[in-house]
Amino acid sequence: MEEKLAFIEEAEQPLSMHPKKFALWLFIVTVVMIFASMTSAYIVRQAEGNWLEFDLPDILWYTSGVIVLSSISLHWAYIAAKKDSFDQLKAALVITSVLGLIFLVGQWYSWVALVDRDVYFVGNPSGSFLYIFTGLHALHLISGVIFLIIVLISSFRYQVHSRNLPQMEMCVTYWHFLGGLWLYLFMFLLLNH
Numbered sequence: 001m002e003e004k005l006a007f008i009e010e011a012e013q014p015l016s017m018h019p020k021k022f023a024l025w026l027f028i029v030t031v032v033m034i035f036a037s038m039t040s041a042y043i044v045r046q047a048e049g050n051w052l053e054f055d056l057p058d059i060l061w062y063t064s065g066v067i068v069l070s071s072i073s074l075h076w077a078y079i080a081a082k083k084d085s086f087d088q089l090k091a092a093l094v095i096t097s098v099l100g101l102i103f104l105v106g107q108w109y110s111w112v113a114l115v116d117r118d119v120y121f122v123g124n125p126s127g128s129f130l131y132i133f134t135g136l137h138a139l140h141l142i143s144g145v146i147f148l149i150i151v152l153i154s155s156f157r158y159q160v161h162s163r164n165l166p167q168m169e170m171c172v173t174y175w176h177f178l179g180g181l182w183l184y185l186f187m188f189l190l191l192n193h
Contacts, residue, residue: 024170028177031140035181038136039188042129046192052124056189057113063106064186070099071179074148078172084162086155093152096175100145107138126193133185137178144178147171 017025045051077092111131114120119127151171154160160168 018166021166021170021173024174028174031177031181034136035133035185038129038133039185042133042188043192045125045129050124052119052126053193054114054117054119054126056130056193057110057117059106059110059113060186060189063103063110064183066099066103066106067179067182070096070103071176073099074172074175078168081155081160081165081168082162086158086161089155089160090152093148093155097145097148097152100141100148100175104138104141104145107134107141110134130189133189137182137185140181141178144175147174 073092073095077089077096080086080088080092111134114127114130119130121128121131148171151160151167154167
């Protein structure tokens with residue numbers, strides 16, 4: 001009888017994940033597949049010819065720096081949440097949210113710079129792809145900023161702390177993903193433009 005009980009006690013626990021985290025990871029995989037297919041389509045279409053060559057707007061360098069800084073500030077917020085440093089948590093979340101908005105404004109100005117160079121959404125596929133890449137990423141970043149604001153509100157209600165981190169962890173995961181996605185897109189455009 002004791003052998004049976006020992007066997008039961010040794011049974012492995014199944015791997016589990018918070019359902020919302022699992023849904024987030026499914027969403028991230030979907031976004032990766034969308035951008036992978038779009039970058040593949042970019043390469044295929046570029047090889048067909050009739051491709052307008054133009055320089056990328058310089059502001060994209062600055063927005064890339066801003067997105068890196070925002071990831072650093074959000075990591076600071078995460079560490080503050082783990083230590084229950086509520087003032088630092090709130091400050092870091094505000095900074096990250098502001099940097100996210102600065103990134104979005106910078107993306108808008110990159111479109112203004114493209115129009116100044118006579119590169120439009122309708123016309124040559126080269127410009128169309130650039131607008132689609134930056135626009136679709138900006139749409140996801142808007143959702144990231146909304147998520148940041150939700151976490152910020154939760155932090156002001158003291159709902160984000162060392163014993164309640166799932167929402168914060170999901171926000172960090174999504175934001176770092178968006179930052180990494182942008183850096184991938186920017187490097188892709190630099191190398192294939």
